[in-house]
Amino acid sequence: MKHIMKKRLSLLLAVLVVMTSVFVQPFSAKAQSTLDIEAESAILVDAATGKIVFAKNADEALPPASMTKMMTEYLVWEAIEEGQISWDTTTQISDYPYSISANNSFSGVGLRQNKDYTVRSLYEAMAINSDNATTIALAELIAGSEGEFVKMMNEKGEEMGLPDYKFVNSTGLDNSSLGDNYPEGTEPDETNLLSAESSALLAYHLIKDYPEALEISSIPATEFDGQQIRNWNHMLAHDTTFLKQFYYEGVDGLKTGYTDKAGYSFTGTAERDGQRYISVVMKTASEEERFAQTAKLLDYGFDNFETTELFPAGYQLEDQSSISVAKGKEDVVSVSTGQAVSFPIQKDEANQYSINYTLDEEKLNAEGELTAPVKKGDVVGSAEVVYEGENDYGYIMTGSDGPIEIVADESVEKSNWFMLTLGAVGDFFADLFTTAADWVKGLFS
Template sequence: MFKKLVQYVMVGLLAIAPVGGLLSAQTTKVAAASTPVSLPTTPQIDASAAIALDPATGQVLYEQNADQALPIASMTKMITAYIVLAQIKQGKLTWEQTVKPDDLIYQLSQNKDLTNVPLQADGQYTVKALFQAMMVASANDAAMMLANQVAGSQKDFVDLMRQKVADWGIQDAQLYSVSGLNNEFLGAEVYPDSPADAENEMSAADVALVAQKLLADYPEILETTKQAHFTFGAQTSDETAMSTWNLMLPGENNAPQDYVVDGLKTGTTDKAGDCFTGTATKDGQRILTVVMHANGEDTGRRFIETNKLMQYVFDGWEQKQLAQANQSLAPYKTATVKYGRQKTVQLITNKAISMWVPKGTTAANIDWHYQAVKGGAKRQLEAPIKKNVQIGQVMPQLNGVTTQYIGQAPQSQLRTKTADPKANLFVLIGEGIKEFFTNLF
């Protein structure tokens, strides 16, 4: 017994050493909040797939068959646009550079059954004009010219597209063309060894992730996509007035009355049907939606279904701040400190925490999920503990709702607001003796 007592006294002495202990990270959850959240009535979207989310965080607010890969048509051009904008940012491409169509692209531009801009066989067109034509008028020939300028060939640009979506964690994309056209229209430019009728496919969730990346990294894209009309080749022999396919823009046939749509990309093929990736703002809050293969007889069916989805989010949900920066959270106000003078330290958030919640949600509807970085699930630290040390991460969760995110779910840090040095030698020895007798009995 004396030997064991000495061991516990030595525990107290060893606690004087400057290095504290670390426990493996664990995840814990507070007891469920007392009141389940009341969800708004879910709309029925007449389409093969649909999704709505907060583009800032990736929080999913609605989903319908969002994981099935389906044809995406000209929504493909968002990937093309991302790569072009990256090239411009890196200085490898400029807006003023001119591009000449090759023979295949020129021939394609003469096909009146496809969406193109009129080109001259020996014409020279700026990157800016082609980009505008691609994103506003959905010009396939413009997308192909940009791809050739960036990568040298359609095949090599598709390889860049495949690598980019893989970098974003998209695993099931099938990409064959830079524009979204079916292989039957591409002649000698079809991707090597691809099926004769191959067409780009992705899930609604993956299309939303592409749009989220585009908005996050190049928000200036909206300066282009909010344009309803523009002139291609102004003051040249190719001067052509062109209009958007996005009929939800202000002033267009399907423009909503109580929120503003300013992007992003339509898509239509026989396989894909009528598709639309849209983004809109109301009261300073932005949402992102994807509707794939909208059904119905109305020619504006993709916009009708998109409006149902956007109206559902804006009417029933709101972005709400749940905690301020440097605030204590009720379940996680303190952590215990072994061998410390004060025995505890106060914990605070490192930043303000917000999420989209159904209107009428209160603090009673919120659970807080915690993941330890230091101290394990019980948040027991070992002195000395400094001020402003991260000990874990927290994330809000709606009671009764499985909150989903595309991409990485956002997390906020819990950090120490106060410090706690080690207790003096005699206190540590006393704690060792106390621990001995506690474990003995």
């Protein structure tokens, strides 16, 4: 009896082991394809290529709160680059930003009037401590008024190709919070709007054009006007016990945001082993949750994707490896991709990608031929990478997945006049013979 019970117990354990192996799988790339992000909208983007690797309601325009300040940061960097201001330029605080700084509900750094502040100190208070008054002071310095600065913000948004955006002030506060100081040209009940996709694209441009911005956004705490100010990005290496729980290796930016309308949002970025991602979560439930959801997004990117060269430079399709050439010393020219095609893909999915060629019809004659002379490296068409799996989210910028140029691999010189004449004579008699043959055939048909 004991032997039978022991045998049954062994069998039961074996079944449990099998069931465990079936149902308790490691958290693999396949499992993560249904990543559950607890936010109204979210996106994860490869910072090198702009490839979107995850998106949730990413085109929904929502109030971004202080994530708006990334655009103000960009315009400050641009003004410095163009020589309009420098880090050492000083300015004083007008009544408008002073009133914002004196309002305890905005938790400002406590700006003082009749005091010179450098652009550097104002920028650090804005980028590190998300201070609103210093943001307004910078907007006024650059454009003369916040209303004029808002025009610059919207123009830059259009130039960047942000798909869903509306800027009505430089800070991300609701205009209703500004009292009578809401910027000229806007309405008192308006607020800024960005989609997660637009916020990620704005961050992409800031990092790409001014990578030094990360040197400031990565500072956990600093001194301002005799006081310590802290970064609201808790995923940095803070020195307090409470904040250490949010630390995430590689995070060095960018901007948090909170208002009653916006909820808790965060545009973050992290780099590990040369791979950088930009993440956005909007309208999460709490301050802690925005960092937890960001960590979940970044883990998904780092754990499940790797940048892979899918097609090398010089790649050829078997049935489209050459193009006929008219009036050349050679009848055909070899063609291939002009550059390597690389971006992050889920591990073991390289076989899910193929490539298609499209020749530039404007460069072909009526017979679909190139006309000599053809120079090595001439662009003769473009290629498109096709993903045959699920959830291809595309790129953060329109057209960033192309064009992949198809180029001529060698030069083909134009044939000399004698050979062209012989060819023309040959073509004439060939056409004449064909016409005659068709005529004779018609007589007997």
